[in-house]
Amino acid sequence: xxxxNRVNFFQQNQIQPMNLSGEISINSDDTKVKNFKDVVSDMxxxxxxxxxxPEQLTQDFMQGKADIHDVMxxxxxxxxxxxxxxxxxxxxxxxxxxxxQIQI
Numbered sequence: 001x002x003x004x005n006r007v008n009f010f011q012q013n014q015i016q017p018m019n020l021s022g023e024i025s026i027n028s029d030d031t032k033v034k035n036f037k038d039v040v041s042d043m044x045x046x047x048x049x050x051x052x053x054p055e056q057l058t059q060d061f062m063q064g065k066a067d068i069h070d071v072m073x074x075x076x077x078x079x080x081x082x083x084x085x086x087x088x089x090x091x092x093x094x095x096x097x098x099x100x101q102i103q104i
Contacts, residue, residue: 043085050081 034042054074060066 043088047081047085051078054078 054071057066057071057074061068061071
């Protein structure tokens with residue numbers, strides 16, 4: 001594809017090239033998508049919050065401030081979140097390994 005055809009393709013599909021910060025503009029109105037580092041950082045912060053919630057609710061339950069159902073729900077949510085994070089991490093590592101095997 002020659003240069004003119006590539007430019008037309010990008011304009012028609014509203015695709016902007018990646019800038020040096022790693023963010024990608026997907027629209028012409030400068031809407032930005034977070035870079036990979038920020039996405040992973042946000043996910044880890046959320047994981048930390050979800051995994052600490054059962055501990056706090058257990059303490060509240062021991063003091064009579066929380067219901068056992070809330071504690072059990074928080075524990076189940078924490079387990080599911082950890083399983084999802086483990087799966088995502090595994091898939092990211094598998095993808096990285098596949099990319100590293102590509103010969104240029």
